Amino acid sequence: MKQALTTEHPTELAQKERRTLVRVALAGVIPLAAIIVLFTTDVPIGQPHLIYRYSPWWVLRIWPALVAVLISVPTACALFAALKPTCRRRVPLAVCAIIGYIALVVWTLFAPPNYVEQHVFNLESPSHDGAFVLESREVSSVNLYVSETFYKRLALEPQDMRGRRVLSNPPGTTILAVLCRRAVDASPSLKGWLIDVFDLEAAQDPEKRDDFAADMALAIVFTMIWGCAIIFGYRLCRLWMSPLPSAAVALACVFNPSTVDFTPGKDPAQLVTVLALAWTWMAAYQRKSRQMGCAAGVVVAFATMIGLIHMWILAIVAGATLWHSLKKESSLRSWITCCTLPATAGAAVVALLAYLTLDWNIALTALMTGLKYGRIQENVITDPLYWTLVGLPMFLLFIGPMLWSQLLTMRRDTVDSPAVLGRYVLTCTVVVLTFTYLTANNNETPRLWMPFIPLLIVGMALGRSAFRARSARSRRVCCVLILLQLFVTVAHWSLMDVRESEYRLSTGRMFD
DSSP states (O other): OOOOOOOHHHHHHHHHHHHHHHHHHHHHHHHHHHHHHHHHOOOOEEEEEEEEOOOTHHHHHHHHHHHHHHHEEEEEEHHHHTTTOSSSSSHHHHOOOOOOOHHHHHHHHOOOOOOOHHHHHHHTTTHHHHHHHHHHOSSHHHHHIIIHHHHHHHHHGGGGOOOHHHTSOOOOHHHHHHHHHHHHHOOHHHHHHHHTTGGGGOOSHHHHHHHHHHHHHHHHHHHHHHHHHHHHHHHHHHHOOOHHHHHHHHHHHHHHHHHHHTTTHHHHHHHHHHHHHHHHHHHHHTTHHHHHHHHHHHHHHHHHHOOTTTHHHHHHHHHHHHHHHHHTTTHHIIIIIIIIHHHOOOOHHHHHHHHHHHHOHHHHHHHHHHHHHHHTTTTTTTOOOOHHHTTTHHHHSSSHHHHHHHHOOOOOOOOOOOHHHHHHHHHHHHHHHHHHHHSSTTTTTHHHHHGGGHHHHHHHHTTHHHHHSSHHHHHHHHHHHHHHHHHHHHHHHHHHETTOOOHHHHOTTTTT
Protein backbone atom coordinates (compact mmCIF):
# COMPACT_ATOMS: atom_id res chain seq x y z
CA MET A 1 0.00 0.00 0.00
CA LYS A 2 1.25 3.47 -0.80
CA GLN A 3 1.73 5.80 2.10
CA ALA A 4 -0.80 8.61 2.20
CA LEU A 5 0.60 12.00 1.24
CA THR A 6 0.36 14.75 3.80
CA THR A 7 -1.44 17.94 2.85
CA GLU A 8 0.30 20.04 5.48
CA HIS A 9 2.65 22.78 4.32
CA PRO A 10 6.31 22.49 5.49
CA THR A 11 5.92 25.72 7.44
CA GLU A 12 2.88 24.33 9.23
CA LEU A 13 4.78 21.14 10.04
CA ALA A 14 7.67 23.16 11.46
CA GLN A 15 5.29 25.21 13.60
CA LYS A 16 3.56 22.04 14.81
CA GLU A 17 6.89 20.52 15.80
CA ARG A 18 7.92 23.68 17.64
CA ARG A 19 4.66 23.56 19.59
CA THR A 20 5.33 19.92 20.45
CA LEU A 21 8.81 20.74 21.70
CA VAL A 22 7.46 23.63 23.77
CA ARG A 23 4.84 21.33 25.34
CA VAL A 24 7.51 18.73 26.12
CA ALA A 25 9.70 21.40 27.75
CA LEU A 26 6.83 22.92 29.75
CA ALA A 27 5.75 19.51 31.02
CA GLY A 28 9.32 18.72 31.99
CA VAL A 29 9.76 21.80 34.17
CA ILE A 30 6.59 21.16 36.20
CA PRO A 31 8.39 19.43 39.10
CA LEU A 32 11.07 22.15 39.15
CA ALA A 33 8.42 24.88 39.11
CA ALA A 34 6.64 23.15 41.98
CA ILE A 35 9.88 22.92 43.98
CA ILE A 36 10.58 26.62 43.37
CA VAL A 37 7.10 27.58 44.59
CA LEU A 38 7.45 25.38 47.69
CA PHE A 39 10.92 26.80 48.31
CA THR A 40 9.87 30.44 48.04
CA THR A 41 6.84 29.87 50.29
CA ASP A 42 8.87 27.70 52.70
CA VAL A 43 6.37 24.82 52.62
CA PRO A 44 7.87 21.67 54.23
CA ILE A 45 8.35 18.67 51.92
CA GLY A 46 7.55 15.45 53.70
CA GLN A 47 5.95 14.24 56.90
CA PRO A 48 6.18 15.67 60.44
CA HIS A 49 8.93 13.30 61.58
CA LEU A 50 10.90 13.39 58.30
CA ILE A 51 11.28 16.58 56.27
CA TYR A 52 13.37 17.03 53.12
CA ARG A 53 14.89 20.40 53.88
CA TYR A 54 15.78 23.22 51.53
CA SER A 55 19.41 24.25 51.39
CA PRO A 56 20.31 27.07 53.78
CA TRP A 57 23.33 27.65 51.52
CA TRP A 58 21.36 27.87 48.27
CA VAL A 59 23.11 31.11 47.30
CA LEU A 60 26.46 29.29 47.43
CA ARG A 61 24.98 26.49 45.32
CA ILE A 62 24.19 28.84 42.42
CA TRP A 63 27.82 29.03 41.26
CA PRO A 64 28.50 25.28 41.09
CA ALA A 65 25.11 24.90 39.42
CA LEU A 66 26.24 27.30 36.70
CA VAL A 67 29.41 25.23 36.27
CA ALA A 68 27.25 22.14 35.72
CA VAL A 69 25.20 24.00 33.10
CA LEU A 70 28.40 25.05 31.32
CA ILE A 71 29.44 21.39 31.26
CA SER A 72 26.00 20.15 30.23
CA VAL A 73 25.39 22.25 27.12
CA PRO A 74 28.53 21.28 25.15
CA THR A 75 28.13 17.68 26.36
CA ALA A 76 24.60 17.48 24.98
CA CYS A 77 25.61 19.19 21.72
CA ALA A 78 28.57 16.82 21.25
CA LEU A 79 26.35 13.80 21.90
CA PHE A 80 23.70 15.05 19.48
CA ALA A 81 26.30 15.67 16.76
CA ALA A 82 28.16 12.39 17.35
CA LEU A 83 24.99 10.33 16.97
CA LYS A 84 23.80 12.14 13.86
CA PRO A 85 23.56 9.62 10.96
CA THR A 86 25.67 11.78 8.64
CA CYS A 87 28.35 12.61 11.23
CA ARG A 88 31.91 12.27 9.90
CA ARG A 89 33.68 13.03 13.19
CA ARG A 90 31.76 10.53 15.27
CA VAL A 91 34.63 9.24 17.43
CA PRO A 92 36.09 12.58 18.64
CA LEU A 93 32.62 13.99 19.30
CA ALA A 94 31.60 10.85 21.18
CA VAL A 95 34.78 11.12 23.25
CA CYS A 96 33.88 14.74 24.06
CA ALA A 97 30.39 13.67 25.15
CA ILE A 98 31.81 10.91 27.36
CA ILE A 99 34.32 13.31 28.93
CA GLY A 100 31.48 15.76 29.57
CA TYR A 101 29.42 13.08 31.31
CA ILE A 102 32.42 12.06 33.44
CA ALA A 103 32.88 15.73 34.34
CA LEU A 104 29.25 15.89 35.50
CA VAL A 105 29.71 12.77 37.63
CA VAL A 106 32.84 14.28 39.21
CA TRP A 107 30.97 17.56 39.64
CA THR A 108 28.38 15.89 41.89
CA LEU A 109 31.17 14.95 44.29
CA PHE A 110 32.84 18.37 44.49
CA ALA A 111 29.86 20.69 43.92
CA PRO A 112 28.26 21.00 47.40
CA PRO A 113 29.50 23.91 49.51
CA ASN A 114 32.01 22.56 52.06
CA TYR A 115 31.68 19.24 50.27
CA VAL A 116 34.18 17.39 52.48
CA GLU A 117 32.24 18.28 55.62
CA GLN A 118 28.96 17.30 53.97
CA HIS A 119 30.18 13.94 52.69
CA VAL A 120 31.91 13.13 55.97
CA PHE A 121 28.72 14.06 57.83
CA ASN A 122 26.71 11.69 55.66
CA LEU A 123 29.28 8.91 56.06
CA GLU A 124 29.49 9.36 59.83
CA SER A 125 25.75 9.74 60.48
CA PRO A 126 23.97 6.61 61.80
CA SER A 127 20.72 7.66 60.12
CA HIS A 128 22.34 7.93 56.68
CA ASP A 129 24.99 5.92 54.83
CA GLY A 130 27.23 6.40 57.84
CA ALA A 131 25.37 3.50 59.44
CA PHE A 132 27.25 1.13 57.12
CA VAL A 133 30.56 2.89 57.75
CA LEU A 134 30.21 2.79 61.53
CA GLU A 135 29.26 -0.88 61.32
CA SER A 136 32.27 -1.63 59.13
CA ARG A 137 34.69 -0.29 61.75
CA GLU A 138 33.70 -3.12 64.07
CA VAL A 139 34.21 -5.84 61.47
CA SER A 140 37.47 -7.63 62.18
CA SER A 141 36.70 -10.66 59.99
CA VAL A 142 34.46 -10.51 56.93
CA ASN A 143 33.88 -14.27 57.10
CA LEU A 144 32.82 -14.12 60.74
CA TYR A 145 30.60 -11.10 60.14
CA VAL A 146 28.61 -12.54 57.23
CA SER A 147 28.37 -16.03 58.72
CA GLU A 148 27.60 -15.26 62.39
CA THR A 149 27.65 -11.65 63.60
CA PHE A 150 25.05 -10.31 61.18
CA TYR A 151 22.58 -13.05 62.13
CA LYS A 152 23.10 -12.37 65.84
CA ARG A 153 22.32 -8.70 65.23
CA LEU A 154 19.16 -9.64 63.33
CA ALA A 155 18.01 -11.80 66.25
CA LEU A 156 17.83 -8.80 68.58
CA GLU A 157 14.60 -7.01 69.32
CA PRO A 158 14.15 -3.73 67.39
CA GLN A 159 14.63 -1.60 70.50
CA ASP A 160 17.98 -3.29 71.14
CA MET A 161 19.27 -2.97 67.60
CA ARG A 162 21.97 -0.50 66.71
CA GLY A 163 21.83 0.73 63.13
CA ARG A 164 18.44 -0.28 61.76
CA ARG A 165 19.48 0.98 58.34
CA VAL A 166 22.26 -1.62 58.35
CA LEU A 167 19.97 -4.48 59.36
CA SER A 168 17.31 -3.52 56.80
CA ASN A 169 19.77 -4.56 54.09
CA PRO A 170 22.07 -7.53 53.47
CA PRO A 171 25.65 -6.76 54.54
CA GLY A 172 27.08 -6.04 51.07
CA THR A 173 27.40 -2.28 51.59
CA THR A 174 29.05 -2.80 54.97
CA ILE A 175 31.57 -5.13 53.32
CA LEU A 176 32.26 -2.49 50.64
CA ALA A 177 32.99 0.02 53.42
CA VAL A 178 35.33 -2.52 55.04
CA LEU A 179 37.21 -3.01 51.76
CA CYS A 180 37.59 0.75 51.25
CA ARG A 181 38.93 1.18 54.77
CA ARG A 182 41.40 -1.68 54.34
CA ALA A 183 42.58 -0.32 50.97
CA VAL A 184 43.29 3.08 52.53
CA ASP A 185 45.09 1.54 55.52
CA ALA A 186 47.15 -0.76 53.29
CA SER A 187 48.32 2.01 50.95
CA PRO A 188 50.12 4.96 52.60
CA SER A 189 50.34 6.70 49.21
CA LEU A 190 46.57 6.46 48.70
CA LYS A 191 45.94 7.70 52.23
CA GLY A 192 48.36 10.57 51.73
CA TRP A 193 46.72 11.50 48.44
CA LEU A 194 43.27 11.56 50.06
CA ILE A 195 44.53 13.66 52.95
CA ASP A 196 46.19 16.16 50.58
CA VAL A 197 43.39 16.40 48.01
CA PHE A 198 40.62 16.81 50.58
CA ASP A 199 42.74 18.88 53.02
CA LEU A 200 42.19 16.50 55.93
CA GLU A 201 45.25 17.72 57.84
CA ALA A 202 42.88 20.02 59.73
CA ALA A 203 41.77 16.94 61.70
CA GLN A 204 44.39 16.94 64.46
CA ASP A 205 43.50 13.47 65.72
CA PRO A 206 45.35 10.93 63.46
CA GLU A 207 42.62 8.35 64.00
CA LYS A 208 39.92 10.79 62.91
CA ARG A 209 42.02 11.81 59.91
CA ASP A 210 42.27 8.18 58.85
CA ASP A 211 38.52 7.74 59.32
CA PHE A 212 37.80 10.80 57.17
CA ALA A 213 40.19 9.57 54.47
CA ALA A 214 38.37 6.23 54.37
CA ASP A 215 35.04 8.09 54.27
CA MET A 216 36.11 10.10 51.25
CA ALA A 217 37.44 6.98 49.54
CA LEU A 218 34.01 5.37 49.96
CA ALA A 219 32.36 8.56 48.68
CA ILE A 220 34.50 8.36 45.54
CA VAL A 221 33.66 4.68 45.05
CA PHE A 222 29.93 5.34 45.49
CA THR A 223 30.09 8.16 42.92
CA MET A 224 32.06 6.10 40.39
CA ILE A 225 29.68 3.13 40.68
CA TRP A 226 26.65 5.38 40.25
CA GLY A 227 28.19 7.05 37.20
CA CYS A 228 28.90 3.66 35.58
CA ALA A 229 25.21 2.72 35.82
CA ILE A 230 24.54 4.69 32.61
CA ILE A 231 26.47 2.04 30.64
CA PHE A 232 23.95 -0.65 31.56
CA GLY A 233 21.04 1.75 31.08
CA TYR A 234 22.28 2.48 27.56
CA ARG A 235 22.73 -1.21 26.73
CA LEU A 236 19.20 -1.89 28.00
CA CYS A 237 17.70 0.79 25.78
CA ARG A 238 19.74 -0.29 22.75
CA LEU A 239 17.82 -3.58 22.73
CA TRP A 240 14.99 -1.62 21.09
CA MET A 241 16.02 1.99 20.46
CA SER A 242 18.49 3.83 18.25
CA PRO A 243 21.58 5.46 19.84
CA LEU A 244 20.34 9.00 20.60
CA PRO A 245 17.03 7.96 22.24
CA SER A 246 18.94 5.29 24.15
CA ALA A 247 21.35 7.92 25.46
CA ALA A 248 18.48 10.24 26.41
CA VAL A 249 16.57 7.55 28.30
CA ALA A 250 19.70 6.13 29.98
CA LEU A 251 20.69 9.61 31.15
CA ALA A 252 17.23 10.14 32.67
CA CYS A 253 17.47 6.77 34.45
CA VAL A 254 20.73 7.70 36.15
CA PHE A 255 20.97 11.50 36.25
CA ASN A 256 17.78 12.82 37.82
CA PRO A 257 16.92 14.94 40.91
CA SER A 258 16.42 11.89 43.11
CA THR A 259 19.81 10.32 42.37
CA VAL A 260 21.90 13.52 42.25
CA ASP A 261 20.45 14.78 45.55
CA PHE A 262 21.58 11.56 47.28
CA THR A 263 24.98 11.17 45.59
CA PRO A 264 27.40 9.97 46.87
CA GLY A 265 25.48 7.21 48.59
CA LYS A 266 24.44 3.58 48.60
CA ASP A 267 21.04 4.15 46.97
CA PRO A 268 22.24 5.87 43.77
CA ALA A 269 25.17 3.45 43.55
CA GLN A 270 22.90 0.41 43.50
CA LEU A 271 21.41 1.61 40.21
CA VAL A 272 24.36 -0.15 38.60
CA THR A 273 23.02 -3.53 39.75
CA VAL A 274 19.41 -2.57 39.04
CA LEU A 275 20.18 -1.64 35.43
CA ALA A 276 22.63 -4.53 34.97
CA LEU A 277 19.91 -6.93 36.11
CA ALA A 278 17.28 -5.37 33.83
CA TRP A 279 19.66 -5.40 30.83
CA THR A 280 20.93 -8.95 31.21
CA TRP A 281 17.46 -10.40 31.78
CA MET A 282 15.86 -8.47 28.92
CA ALA A 283 18.77 -9.31 26.60
CA ALA A 284 18.41 -13.00 27.47
CA TYR A 285 14.70 -12.81 26.65
CA GLN A 286 15.04 -10.63 23.55
CA ARG A 287 17.97 -12.52 21.99
CA LYS A 288 17.10 -15.96 23.38
CA SER A 289 20.60 -16.04 24.84
CA ARG A 290 21.41 -18.55 27.56
CA GLN A 291 24.70 -16.76 28.21
CA MET A 292 22.88 -13.52 29.05
CA GLY A 293 20.42 -15.48 31.17
CA CYS A 294 23.32 -16.89 33.15
CA ALA A 295 24.77 -13.38 33.47
CA ALA A 296 21.41 -12.20 34.84
CA GLY A 297 21.63 -14.85 37.54
CA VAL A 298 25.14 -13.75 38.45
CA VAL A 299 23.93 -10.14 38.76
CA VAL A 300 20.95 -11.24 40.88
CA ALA A 301 23.24 -13.06 43.30
CA PHE A 302 25.64 -10.11 43.67
CA ALA A 303 22.75 -7.64 43.87
CA THR A 304 21.10 -9.65 46.64
CA MET A 305 24.24 -9.11 48.72
CA ILE A 306 23.53 -5.36 48.60
CA GLY A 307 19.79 -4.83 48.85
CA LEU A 308 16.51 -6.73 48.91
CA ILE A 309 15.04 -4.16 46.53
CA HIS A 310 16.59 -6.20 43.71
CA MET A 311 14.10 -8.98 44.40
CA TRP A 312 11.36 -6.56 43.40
CA ILE A 313 13.30 -5.57 40.28
CA LEU A 314 13.68 -9.25 39.39
CA ALA A 315 9.96 -9.81 39.99
CA ILE A 316 9.13 -6.94 37.62
CA VAL A 317 11.37 -7.95 34.70
CA ALA A 318 10.63 -11.66 35.12
CA GLY A 319 6.89 -11.04 35.43
CA ALA A 320 6.77 -8.67 32.46
CA THR A 321 8.69 -11.03 30.18
CA LEU A 322 6.61 -14.01 31.32
CA TRP A 323 3.44 -12.07 30.59
CA HIS A 324 4.81 -11.09 27.21
CA SER A 325 5.86 -14.67 26.42
CA LEU A 326 2.39 -16.00 27.18
CA LYS A 327 0.99 -13.67 24.52
CA LYS A 328 3.35 -15.07 21.87
CA GLU A 329 3.31 -18.56 20.41
CA SER A 330 6.16 -20.86 21.50
CA SER A 331 7.79 -18.14 23.65
CA LEU A 332 7.17 -19.64 27.09
CA ARG A 333 9.65 -22.41 26.41
CA SER A 334 12.40 -19.93 25.49
CA TRP A 335 11.56 -17.84 28.58
CA ILE A 336 12.23 -20.90 30.71
CA THR A 337 15.27 -22.21 28.84
CA CYS A 338 16.94 -18.85 28.10
CA CYS A 339 16.01 -16.81 31.17
CA THR A 340 14.82 -18.77 34.19
CA LEU A 341 17.01 -21.88 34.14
CA PRO A 342 20.29 -20.15 33.16
CA ALA A 343 19.65 -17.38 35.70
CA THR A 344 19.06 -19.95 38.41
CA ALA A 345 22.31 -21.69 37.46
CA GLY A 346 24.29 -18.43 37.41
CA ALA A 347 22.94 -17.36 40.81
CA ALA A 348 23.66 -20.81 42.25
CA VAL A 349 27.30 -20.67 41.13
CA VAL A 350 27.86 -17.28 42.79
CA ALA A 351 26.04 -18.40 45.94
CA LEU A 352 28.19 -21.53 46.11
CA LEU A 353 31.41 -19.54 45.66
CA ALA A 354 30.34 -17.08 48.38
CA TYR A 355 29.63 -19.94 50.74
CA LEU A 356 32.91 -21.73 50.04
CA THR A 357 35.09 -18.61 50.28
CA LEU A 358 33.32 -16.46 52.89
CA ASP A 359 30.94 -18.89 54.66
CA TRP A 360 28.23 -16.53 53.41
CA ASN A 361 24.84 -18.11 52.73
CA ILE A 362 23.39 -15.44 50.43
CA ALA A 363 19.93 -16.99 50.21
CA LEU A 364 19.61 -17.39 53.99
CA THR A 365 20.81 -13.83 54.57
CA ALA A 366 18.23 -12.45 52.14
CA LEU A 367 15.47 -14.57 53.71
CA MET A 368 16.31 -13.59 57.29
CA THR A 369 16.64 -9.91 56.41
CA GLY A 370 13.34 -9.95 54.56
CA LEU A 371 11.52 -11.66 57.44
CA LYS A 372 12.92 -9.15 59.92
CA TYR A 373 12.37 -6.06 57.76
CA GLY A 374 8.82 -5.39 59.01
CA ARG A 375 9.90 -5.44 62.66
CA ILE A 376 12.96 -3.30 61.99
CA GLN A 377 10.98 -0.63 60.13
CA GLU A 378 7.89 -0.86 62.32
CA ASN A 379 8.43 2.49 64.00
CA VAL A 380 8.85 4.39 60.72
CA ILE A 381 6.04 2.88 58.63
CA THR A 382 3.67 5.76 58.08
CA ASP A 383 0.53 5.98 60.17
CA PRO A 384 -2.13 7.39 59.94
CA LEU A 385 -3.16 6.94 56.31
CA TYR A 386 -3.28 10.62 55.35
CA TRP A 387 0.45 10.97 56.02
CA THR A 388 1.04 7.94 53.81
CA LEU A 389 -0.53 9.85 50.94
CA VAL A 390 2.24 12.46 51.13
CA GLY A 391 4.77 9.90 49.83
CA LEU A 392 3.58 9.88 46.21
CA PRO A 393 3.65 13.67 45.66
CA MET A 394 7.14 13.70 47.18
CA PHE A 395 8.25 11.08 44.69
CA LEU A 396 6.75 13.00 41.77
CA LEU A 397 8.73 16.08 42.75
CA PHE A 398 12.00 14.15 42.40
CA ILE A 399 11.51 11.95 39.31
CA GLY A 400 12.75 14.49 36.78
CA PRO A 401 11.48 15.91 33.48
CA MET A 402 11.65 12.77 31.32
CA LEU A 403 8.77 11.07 33.09
CA TRP A 404 6.70 14.22 33.36
CA SER A 405 7.09 14.93 29.63
CA GLN A 406 6.03 11.40 28.76
CA LEU A 407 3.10 11.44 31.16
CA LEU A 408 1.64 14.72 29.98
CA THR A 409 2.60 15.34 26.35
CA MET A 410 3.61 12.06 24.66
CA ARG A 411 0.82 9.71 23.77
CA ARG A 412 1.43 5.98 23.37
CA ASP A 413 1.56 5.69 19.59
CA THR A 414 3.63 2.52 19.03
CA VAL A 415 1.95 -0.88 19.25
CA ASP A 416 4.61 -3.38 18.18
CA SER A 417 6.02 -6.18 20.34
CA PRO A 418 8.56 -4.02 22.28
CA ALA A 419 5.80 -1.49 23.01
CA VAL A 420 3.63 -4.26 24.43
CA LEU A 421 6.57 -5.46 26.54
CA GLY A 422 7.06 -1.88 27.75
CA ARG A 423 3.42 -1.73 28.80
CA TYR A 424 3.85 -4.94 30.79
CA VAL A 425 7.00 -3.60 32.46
CA LEU A 426 5.15 -0.41 33.37
CA THR A 427 2.13 -2.32 34.70
CA CYS A 428 4.26 -4.68 36.82
CA THR A 429 6.25 -1.73 38.20
CA VAL A 430 3.07 0.13 39.18
CA VAL A 431 1.70 -2.99 40.89
CA VAL A 432 4.90 -3.40 42.92
CA LEU A 433 5.00 0.30 43.81
CA THR A 434 1.36 0.20 44.94
CA PHE A 435 2.03 -2.81 47.16
CA THR A 436 5.14 -1.32 48.75
CA TYR A 437 3.42 2.05 49.10
CA LEU A 438 0.62 0.57 51.20
CA THR A 439 2.62 -1.96 53.23
CA ALA A 440 6.14 -0.61 53.73
CA ASN A 441 8.04 2.48 54.80
CA ASN A 442 7.21 5.38 52.49
CA ASN A 443 8.65 8.19 54.59
CA GLU A 444 11.35 8.58 51.95
CA THR A 445 9.82 7.66 48.60
CA PRO A 446 12.29 9.80 46.57
CA ARG A 447 15.15 7.71 47.98
CA LEU A 448 13.48 4.33 48.45
CA TRP A 449 11.82 4.29 45.00
CA MET A 450 14.96 5.40 43.19
CA PRO A 451 15.52 1.88 41.70
CA PHE A 452 12.07 1.92 40.09
CA ILE A 453 12.58 5.15 38.14
CA PRO A 454 14.51 3.40 35.29
CA LEU A 455 11.74 0.81 34.84
CA LEU A 456 9.07 3.51 34.73
CA ILE A 457 11.02 5.56 32.18
CA VAL A 458 11.93 2.63 29.91
CA GLY A 459 8.46 1.09 30.17
CA MET A 460 6.89 4.34 28.97
CA ALA A 461 9.51 5.10 26.34
CA LEU A 462 9.00 1.80 24.50
CA GLY A 463 5.49 2.88 23.55
CA ARG A 464 6.45 6.37 22.32
CA SER A 465 7.48 6.88 18.71
CA ALA A 466 9.74 9.76 19.78
CA PHE A 467 12.09 7.13 21.22
CA ARG A 468 11.52 4.42 18.64
CA ALA A 469 11.37 6.24 15.31
CA ARG A 470 14.53 7.03 13.34
CA SER A 471 13.54 10.51 12.28
CA ALA A 472 14.83 14.05 12.53
CA ARG A 473 11.83 14.96 14.73
CA SER A 474 12.67 12.14 17.14
CA ARG A 475 16.27 13.33 17.36
CA ARG A 476 15.20 16.88 18.16
CA VAL A 477 12.78 15.73 20.86
CA CYS A 478 15.50 13.60 22.46
CA CYS A 479 17.99 16.47 22.34
CA VAL A 480 15.50 18.77 24.09
CA LEU A 481 14.87 16.09 26.72
CA ILE A 482 18.60 15.63 27.36
CA LEU A 483 19.11 19.36 27.89
CA LEU A 484 15.97 19.52 30.01
CA GLN A 485 17.06 16.56 32.13
CA LEU A 486 20.43 18.13 32.84
CA PHE A 487 19.12 21.65 33.52
CA VAL A 488 16.17 20.64 35.74
CA THR A 489 18.27 18.19 37.74
CA VAL A 490 20.98 20.76 38.42
CA ALA A 491 18.44 23.46 39.29
CA HIS A 492 16.61 21.07 41.61
CA TRP A 493 19.90 20.14 43.31
CA SER A 494 20.71 23.80 43.90
CA LEU A 495 17.69 24.19 46.21
CA MET A 496 17.72 21.00 48.30
CA ASP A 497 19.44 19.69 51.43
CA VAL A 498 17.76 16.29 51.60
CA ARG A 499 20.17 14.78 54.14
CA GLU A 500 20.07 17.82 56.43
CA SER A 501 23.86 17.98 56.29
CA GLU A 502 23.94 21.72 55.59
CA TYR A 503 21.24 22.39 58.14
CA ARG A 504 23.13 20.42 60.79
CA LEU A 505 26.51 21.93 59.94
CA SER A 506 25.13 25.50 59.92
CA THR A 507 23.20 25.12 63.20
CA GLY A 508 25.73 22.92 65.01
CA ARG A 509 23.04 20.39 65.96
CA MET A 510 24.95 17.53 64.29
CA PHE A 511 23.79 14.08 65.50
CA ASP A 512 21.16 14.97 68.12
